[in-house]
Amino acid sequence: MIVELDCGNSFIKWRIIDAFSRVLSSGVVGSIEELVHALDEARTSHEFAHCRMVSVRSDDEVARLENVLAQRFGLCVSTVRPASCLAGVRNGYLNHERLGLDRWMAVVAAHRLSAGACLVLDLGTAVTADFVDADGEHRGGFICPGLPLLRRQLREHTRRIHYDAVAANDLTGGSFAPGRSTAEAVERGCVLMLRGFVASQLELAKEHWGDRFEIFLTGGDASLVADVLPCAKVVPDLIFIGLAIACPIPS
Ligand SMILES: Nc1ncnc2c1ncn2[C@@H]1O[C@H](COP(=O)(O)OP(=O)(O)OP(=O)(O)O)[C@@H](O)[C@H]1O
Numbered sequence: 719m720i721v722e723l724d725c726g727n728s729f730i731k732w733r734i735i736d737a738f739s740r741v742l743s744s745g746v747v748g749s750i751e752e753l754v755h756a757l758d759e760a761r762t763s764h765e766f767a768h769c770r771m772v773s774v775r776s777d778d779e780v781a782r783l784e785n786v787l788a789q790r791f792g793l794c795v796s797t798v799r800p801a802s803c804l805a806g807v808r809n810g811y812l813n814h815e816r817l818g819l820d821r822w823m824a825v826v827a828a829h830r831l832s833a834g835a836c837l838v839l840d841l842g843t844a845v846t847a848d849f850v851d852a853d854g855e856h857r858g859g860f861i862c863p864g865l866p867l868l869r870r871q872l873r874e875h876t877r878r879i880h881y882d883a884v885a886a887n888d889l890t891g892g893s894f895a896p897g898r899s900t901a902e903a904v905e906r907g908c909v910l911m912l913r914g915f916v917a918s919q920l921e922l923a924k925e926h927w928g929d930r931f932e933i934f935l936t937g938g939d940a941s942l943v944a945d946v947l948p949c950a951k952v953v954p955d956l957i958f959i960g961l962a963i964a965c966p967i968p969s
């Protein structure tokens with residue numbers, strides 16, 4: 719079995735797949751300790767043979783994770799490294815090493831899945847948009863704060879914005895009526911910002927490509943904007959698809 723890891727800034731997404739890419743088990747954890755616990759449990763029913771990982775965390779944290787996986791599970795981790803070119807996609811950054819590896823995996827996967835140009839949107843801790851031409855030229859993209867960061871900035875930099883974050887969970891409920899409490903006003907306001915950002919990316923994509931492009935949507939908060947982009951393909955495992963392309967299992 720193959721252990722796959724996508725280490726974002728807030729969460730680590732893990733899954734166990736078989737040689738036919740069937741997902742046998744998966745989860746989301748908040749720390750390396752929780753990951754070890756989850757994998758300990760998964761190991762009782764699956765034998766781990768390989769491990770591949772993409773991470774946007776510090777080099778220190780990546781090294782710590784690689785060590786833990788080697789010592790505890792005997793896994794030699796294949797970790798995605800920056801590249802200027804992969805699977806027909808050319809990295810559009812002036813310094814290709816600076817492009818987030820999660821973005822890189824997402825554009826490589828989108829180009830593989832798409833017949834033409836694509837706009838790739840990832841809504842996680844941060845929100846990113848990337849533009850890839852039909853011939854694989856990555857044009858670059860945009861980064862803005864995601865929902866968790868928008869909320870936190872408001873709470874930390876105002877005196878009177880405070881509310882129960884748990885109670886606020888999904889306060890939009892699909893409604894964008896003006897909020898009648900702090901929680902409603904902030905939650906709906908922040909989601910509207912994300913929806914506005916996503917709509918502006920759609921306009922930019924139309925300027926570049928007319929109507930000849932596809933949209934790929936991924937990340938934990940993708941569902942909050944999906945109806946703004948009715949033509950988008952929602953692909954929750956887009957980064958894992960890229961990871962399999964970047965780190966194939968040696969035969
Ligand atoms: N099961 C889940 N566990 C954690 N977060 C979830 C879950 N389902 C949806 N979310 C939402 O996903 C968001 C985090 O998205 P994601 O997991 O893509 O981010 P991340 O990997 O931490 O960040 P990034 O990839 O930008 O560094 C949170 O804002 C949360 O609201």
Ligand SMILES: CC(C)(CO)[C@@H](O)C(=O)NCCC(=O)O
Binds near residue numbers: 774842845
């Ligand atoms: C933008 C994030 C945080 C999104 O997860 C990640 O891709 C990252 O840390 N990128 C490095 C900076 C850049 O992509 O320009």
Ligand SMILES: [K+]
Binds near residue numbers: 726820840842937
């Ligand atoms: K992500």
